Amino acid sequence: MITLKANKMKLYITALLLLMLVTSCSKDFLKEDPKSSLTPDNFYKTADDLNMAAIALYTQVNGAFNQSGGFSTLWGGDDMTVARAGNKISYSDFDTYQATSSNDRMTNWWSYFYATIKSSNSLLSNYQNATAASEDDRNHAAGQAYFFRALSYFFLTRTWGKVPLITDNKVDYSRTKAEPSEIYTLIVADLQKAETMLPDAWDGTKRQNGVDIPPTRGSAKALLANVYLTMAGWPLKQTDKYALAAAKAKEVIDNKAAWGYELTTNFADLWKKTGKFNHETVFGCYYNVNVSGWAWENYNMLTPNAYAPDDEGGWGDGYGEINFYKKFPPGPRKEATYQSVYYINNDPGNAVDWTKTQHKHPYFFKFRDDDAFNPVNHVNNNWIGSHTVFVIRYAEVLLTYAEAQAMSASPDATAYTAINQVRNRSGIADLVGGLSQTAFRDSVIAERGWEFAGVEPAARWYDLIRTETVGKANSDRDASEETLKSIPDDASHTFYWAPIPIGDQQLNPNL
Structure with missing residues (x-):
């Protein structure tokens, strides 16, 4: 959550509680549970009302990205795995292709x-009623709603494929699933509105250390570029979208100064507790473990304990697949991505490498360095933290442009410049010149895998799906990994999408 002054934080938390009674939903999104006489008709009046409604949206997105649950749907990629034991089985089900609609982890994202x-939907239906607010205030609030609705549908359709497309708040237990093409039409329309309605920069508490906390016009353009790139691949295969993706990403690159975007000089600095506010973040979820009172969405549970090794008292929610780790180019990016030294029972005198750990896998070091992490003995003094989750990074914008430009025209000098910025920051030499269109595209996909390995929203899993290489990637699996229950097929696209949660299936037989 945004770091705010104490008095404003109290106001916003009160507002969030009220707003979420009106606009949020329970465990199953189709259920309705009214608890207040506050209604959209009598709420949206002033600029403060709009601001509170927008903060409620941000809080809900924070809840999606602050824990491992929803990320479990990405474990089918070749970069992540986990032990098939205890409460990790729900994660392992996706890793080994046996997840069912009863999987309890995935519902975090769905809900x-x-x-x-x-x-x-509630904000968009009512923001014009805030006649006491300025036109800019109304537009900025609506712009955030369009951005967050698009972001939500983007993750939903990439994860579940055909899902209900809801643009109202009517209770309807007979809704059918929309085709991905319909969903992407709405996503594009929402982001086109967001990029005109959002500001280039925020002020006051919405801007921390020179970094904008809510989405900006630049955030909307960057997300739209990612959406176009995805539409060019499976399942839509609208290859004309490559040109649109390149053009939109170039807008962000050419105007990066307007939004303050740039690559962090050292990759490792992104993951240090001092790096939670940085100019590589195009859009992120911000958390503050020091907010008084229990506020679930204010805390990040990906850090510092979730991906710490069992040998150091961690939860071991996931770790790196061995063959992916071995193919990962050496250098400062790899050193920052993976933990290099493990202290058995937190004893620095008993230091080993990953081959000597309990699960004999390399663990990710991303998210470990937080206020509760002791680098001397690797003790985690808390199970929640304040680390930022980078939903969109400027590195992704560069790689989106590189791939889209190559596929829409050719791997020209601008495409090489974009990918080489990311490679050079990572300690890797320039990509070899003269590559064919396909070879260049494959190089970008590999680069994205290394850049966003592990629990990042710019997930390796989504790249494998859109390039129809899930089965191919999983065919190169170390013999010591958990045995696959099923084998994904790239021709028939089996196991590409997660099953619809059972709770909503029971409410609506059309799901």
């Missing part, structure tokens, strides 16, 4: 994203 959509 939070649909809650965000429901709240966005």
